[in-house]
Amino acid sequence: MVPVVVVASIGVVAVLLLLIIYVTRKKRPLKALRPSIVGKKRSLTYEEVKEMTNNFARVVGEGGFGIVYHGFLNRNEQVAAKVLSHSSSQGYEQFKAEVELLIRVHHINLVSLVGYCDDGNHFVLIYEYMPNEDLRKHLSGQCASSLLSWESRLRIAAETAQGLEYLHIASKPPMIHRDVKSTNILLDELFQAKLGDFGLSRSFPIGSETHVSTNVVGSPGYLDPEYNRTNWLTEKSDVYSFGVVILEIITSRNVIDQTRENPYIVEWVGSRLANGDIDNIVDSSLVGDYDSSSMWKALELAMSCVSPTSSGRPNMSQVASELKACLFSENSRKGGRSDVESKSSNELSMSNGLVENPHAR
Template sequence: MITGNFKRELGKGSFGSVYHGYLDDDTEVAVKILSELSNQGYEEFEAEVKLLQTVHHRNLTPLYGYCAEGKQIGLVYEYMANGNLKQHLSNKSADVMSWEGRLRAAVEAAQGLEYLHHGCKPPRVHRDIKSANILLSENFHARIADFGLTKTFPVEGGTHLSTDVAGTFGYLDPQYCQTYRLTEKSDVYSFGVVLLELITSRPVIANNSGNNHISQWVGSMIAQGDIKKTVDPRLGGDFDINSAWKAVEIAMLCVSQTSDERPSMNYVVRELSQCLEMEIARKERRGVQPGNHYEMVSLNLGTDLIPSAR
């Protein structure tokens, strides 16, 4: 009834398919239905329900309720009208997210992750931070989603948790893959990859390049010292240079090969907030009103011109 007999599919994940629906005439929801083909679906379902019953933050996707009747299992979330971050960064998107919008998304997602690491008692590690799991509301506020792989540290103050490797290729902490020792810094690595996506709009793994991983490509661009070629060219250079350099430095610090070299999410939130302040100040100097939400620039995909973001 909620989904109108599963009329409109929003997407698919490892858990199962997600459908659009209504709780009442006005409340839109997204309903995730467990696929019978999902190997660990019930474990992920149970983990997500337990987490979202106790954890609440404006930058985490809210859970309205769940259904568990035999093999019929579903989760009902608040509907995120603007999809996920990955869709908006894709070259297939007809709109380009402004630099300010990208930094706002980064700050908000970082705040959600900071809450899981430092605001929860005991702390949690998400284990599957990626651009596809950062959703955008009707007003383009960023919220972290998909908590099926989240792990809770059994003892507060514990340095690590020994567990099987889980997550998404390209976003996985290489040290965690080698040692099976999970820490909050594993999420920091994954967030660093997302931040590089936000900066460059490049795929995480590029098959047509010698520098396959996005961090390798950005590292080679840093060596050349030209930040304008590192930032998404579709922005047409419409961004604060210092803000961009700082964002790249934060991202590369996050994707350091060893966890000891990576910053905490407290640090990341603070530094990214400064990046956002720089960009807002630049716009104010130009007499441009900073956007409350996310400015988009429509692209004419039939031309070779790359317009500047507003």
Template sequence: AIYGLNIRSWQGDPCVPELLKWEDIKCSYTNRSTPPRIVSLDLSSRGLKGVIAPAFQNLTELRKLDLSNNSFTGGVPAFLASMKLLSIINLNWNDLTGPLPNVFHDGEKNGLKLTIQGNPKLCADASCKKNNQNYVVPVVASVASVLIIVAVLVFILVFKKKRATQVQHELPSTRPSIFTQTKRFTYSEVIALTDNFERVLGEGGFGVVYHGSLNGTQPVAVKLLSPSSVQGYKEFKAEVELLLRVHHVNLVSLVGYCDEESHLALLYEYAPNGDLKQHLSGERGGSPLKWSSRLKIVIETAQGLEYLHTGCKPPMIHRDVKTTNILLDEHFQAKLADFGLSRSFPIGGETHVSTAIVGTPGYLDPEYYRTNRLNEKSDVYSFGIVILEIITSRPVIQQTREKPHIAAWVGHMLTKGDFENVVDPRLNREYEPTSVWKALEIAMSCVNPSSEKRPNMSQVTNELKQCLTSENSRQGGRKNMDSRSSVEMSVSFATEVTPNAR
């Protein structure tokens, strides 16, 4: 946005998926647990004008920067010398002027090379006698990483389009394209990569999900909008826009999309182990998930939600957290999916947004249902239901129970002291009771009817990690249950919390 770049491949996350990495950048892919970072940026010969923007210094993992053969003016900014991992800077053949800051001379013996050939008005030293020299600057290890390209080139574009365009729920006959061509597939390409929609993976409110293969090597899931879908272009657009600007190891990655006349499709990374609901219900077959595996999955999901709430600017509310939207990759790593109902959350003094009720019965926050007031604690409520599901492996709503809703049923059972019959019998008591009990406490605090009394996702994540630590430390035998927890049990177990369907 600063320089008016129009590079077709610069859409979405710069580094993922690796197959669709942006042109002229290089990323680090060494640590699988953290998102890749930009380490090299080549903007040479792009016709760029103006000063070298301070925003470059936000690329704190950058090691090489090439701005040669452009028309940059002004001085060489001193901040380039303080970028702690930067080792090569090429500023050849621009229109830079003025003396070179002393900080470059001071670091001459320490390793980072600056080339400034072809800038006749640039003074390499105080006497302005040398114009074409190499300089060295200090390098110090850095930890923080901020993706400036996403912020500048995509984030602003997304919200400008959101403000400018009001999209109807139905598919309009003409509508603006969401983005330009990169990561965008034609409908004929979608047909080809799915082998004419041969293999069905599942079906939901959006439409049918098919298996596909990108370039014959990368498996993908293709979610195709059905003409009779209860969701429409608005939700499709919301999901594309969100996934193009966020990335977290526990959020499903968007590979691409199709937006061609009446054909709408989303292409995701493929999760070969299905969703959490399938494993809890036994639909996938095989051995039941161990307690430690269930905890790991909900912790990873909690981390993804925590990122949406605290790591995104503006923060995001998912609005449809449930076990069918928690996908499992080949390593059984959790990936939170289905962002079609997501909403931005206020970052000013407001504490909520008012919006029409959407969500899934059983997971829907009763306070949000009553008031239409949405905040991040609505996701916390839904996540509490997910925790109850991993503990019990029972349906969220079951009319044959004394208390049909799972939260009310668990509360009712615990008031009777019947802990054993709450826990999934398929676990065969192979768990640390204190770990399960603590998870129950966390879940019940999450489903408190009052949003103010619910913990936030950062607190929930930390508490669940303690549950996993307790389970991992189990050394055979059973320990006495300890009901103490740093998450306050602030909900009455006998309280009916089921919202009526609208």
């Protein structure tokens, strides 16, 4: 009789254990994917995120991923908490991709991931806070207190180029950002540029393989036409998008403006260059306060970046080097010392198209 009772007891316990496992998995269907994103970055609970953001009191941004809130980590470190919306077209896979990428990469011109929350159905990315918002807001005049000089624009472009160069060359594995645009170039308290939003980033093959075949994603106006046509993604797709950003920096005009004869900025600038109408390309708010040589070099560089075919575009090492030269030229005109020159030689030295120490932190 005793053995029967023991067997029955064991059976009840086994059923209970199976029931617990089933319920747990049902409530947290993504749990099996999650161990791969655990790293050195701090993992927070959703309650900790609520406390950190004062119950999501201050909104500092909004995008396809969800809403971004201001917060304080450890009571004194300002952070930005990007909360995945349940209605977002971007899902857990992109959340996971961004965490895994930012755990691996460390660069002075890439936004740092401070931590993340992967708690039940709550997914939050926690970044260093960038108080001067994004480049687009400054170029469009939304930040009335700040008119970016030509020197500042070149420095921001050069720093962003160095961040992209790091992704393409020094990251392990090399990465393609896939969503380079002015709203993803963020500015810290010193107006140092940092590239953010890595949810669409992809690794790309090295060696004999030259591209990744993938569904087309990106932002209208910045999208590489060759990639859009062939579904073949290469690092030159980022180069195209960055070329569009340089055109924004030069003109301060919208990437797409349906009121223009040529709505897309690449076509608009190209048509004016073809007609010799150069004066109306440069942002009038600069009122001629720029080194003309560096301006035209930057314009030529931008147009080479937006070549219709990837083979006609420079790589990001070449782009970064050219922008650095433009910045030195502008500062020589002003008889001053550039911000770039004041940085360490490690941060800026390039040789034979390769970064000697590509800002790894």
